[in-house]
Amino acid sequence: MNIALITLLSLVATIAIGYFFNVNTGILGIGMAFIMGQFIVGLNAKEIVGGFPTSTFVTLLAMTFLFSIAKVNGTLETIALKIVQLAKGKSKLLPFIFFIITGVLSAVGAGPIVAPALIFPIATSVGKRQGISDILMIISVTTGGLAGGMTPFGPSGIIANNLCAEAGMTNYLPVILTMATVAVAQFLVLFTIFKGWGIKNMGTSDEEKIEALNTKQYLTLFVIVCVIIAAMFLKYDIGLCAMLGGGVLLLCKAADQKPVIAGIPWGTLLLVGGVTVLIKVIDTAGGITLLSDLLSNIMSEQTAGSVMAVMAGLLSAVSSASGVVMPTLIPTVTNIASGLGGMAPLILASGVIIGAHVVTISPLSTIGALGLSSANAETDKNKLFGQQLICAGVSLAVAFALGLIGVYGWFI
Numbered sequence: 001m002n003i004a005l006i007t008l009l010s011l012v013a014t015i016a017i018g019y020f021f022n023v024n025t026g027i028l029g030i031g032m033a034f035i036m037g038q039f040i041v042g043l044n045a046k047e048i049v050g051g052f053p054t055s056t057f058v059t060l061l062a063m064t065f066l067f068s069i070a071k072v073n074g075t076l077e078t079i080a081l082k083i084v085q086l087a088k089g090k091s092k093l094l095p096f097i098f099f100i101i102t103g104v105l106s107a108v109g110a111g112p113i114v115a116p117a118l119i120f121p122i123a124t125s126v127g128k129r130q131g132i133s134d135i136l137m138i139i140s141v142t143t144g145g146l147a148g149g150m151t152p153f154g155p156s157g158i159i160a161n162n163l164c165a166e167a168g169m170t171n172y173l174p175v176i177l178t179m180a181t182v183a184v185a186q187f188l189v190l191f192t193i194f195k196g197w198g199i200k201n202m203g204t205s206d207e208e209k210i211e212a213l214n215t216k217q218y219l220t221l222f223v224i225v226c227v228i229i230a231a232m233f234l235k236y237d238i239g240l241c242a243m244l245g246g247g248v249l250l251l252c253k254a255a256d257q258k259p260v261i262a263g264i265p266w267g268t269l270l271l272v273g274g275v276t277v278l279i280k281v282i283d284t285a286g287g288i289t290l291l292s293d294l295l296s297n298i299m300s301e302q303t304a305g306s307v308m309a310v311m312a313g314l315l316s317a318v319s320s321a322s323g324v325v326m327p328t329l330i331p332t333v334t335n336i337a338s339g340l341g342g343m344a345p346l347i348l349a350s351g352v353i354i355g356a357h358v359v360t361i362s363p364l365s366t367i368g369a370l371g372l373s374s375a376n377a378e379t380d381k382n383k384l385f386g387q388q389l390i391c392a393g394v395s396l397a398v399a400f401a402l403g404l405i406g407v408y409g410w411f412i
Helices: 003-021 025-041 045-049 054-072 075-086 091-130 134-147 155-166 173-193 215-232 238-251 257-262 266-284 287-296 304-316 321-338 345-361 366-373 381-404
Strands: none
Touching (some): 003 266, 025 045, 025 266, 045 266, 075 091, 091 238, 134 366, 155 173, 215 238, 266 287, 304 345
């Protein structure tokens, strides 16, 4: 049997075993990476361990550390109550409210990574109070971030805009509108699949009074705002900024250190890191290339946009959408388009950009992992991990289907 195919099947087996036996999939992933890497692919220990996502791990650690402080000192709880009041007791509106809030924040410059990172902990806290599952809140925040994420003000939009311009596609507005359209469709499909329409209105208690923020909570909000400004406008790494901000808050006694550190979801960090090690082994063995080659063989003028979206999605699942997938694939769309009857290259570029981003709800991506790490303590993390993988697969299917019916060319 082909080595690439064997490694792909090992991923399926690892996820299935972890799910059904309720064992942290990250632990199993590292073990499977050792078996596949050492004895099947021929990698050494250094090469296998080198697949650990250090940058993602630091970002996750820093953001969860910062928001653990906000949870311990009650800042998130107070904000959550205020947001619940916006819905005036209509709990079903809350996912839509968070979709819009994250979309606006993402569009003005936070982008599809920073905006969800900031909103996830608040959204899941609100969801807990109103009986809304973590997966529905993660869907709302993630897709909202994507809806506004391709404007040329945030990191992802700036990269996409520049790459399109360099390839001769100077009219970038259609990409923004197409990404927003797909994100709305993605949100509605996933919201329906996970029974969002069945959310029951919990109402509000007139007797419940929301206390004013105290000094520690105001300081926490101030630091969070500073992290936003540093990441959005000064272009510093959000993980490092969050770690610095959290350290300052501890020095200022904004929260007790012990419960803050205990509040970091270490099991989730292990889950994401371990599975990513296995994914890197699979990529080295050619598993992702195998899938991409199979897709490229079925490309035609009608299916080209959809196939590009799927290829970009598969690559994005094991690498960076902005740092690898878009810079690799967008420069190729002009030649591919000319070989398919002269179709508009921007259709293929939209396919690449959309496919690379709709899968970011996967727990293996930075955004999806941040959502997973923000889940409430009562939530079964292995189950949520599987639900997010399902969301990523469905999202890619939605992107493929919308490409087939011509959505990628609507605004050109």
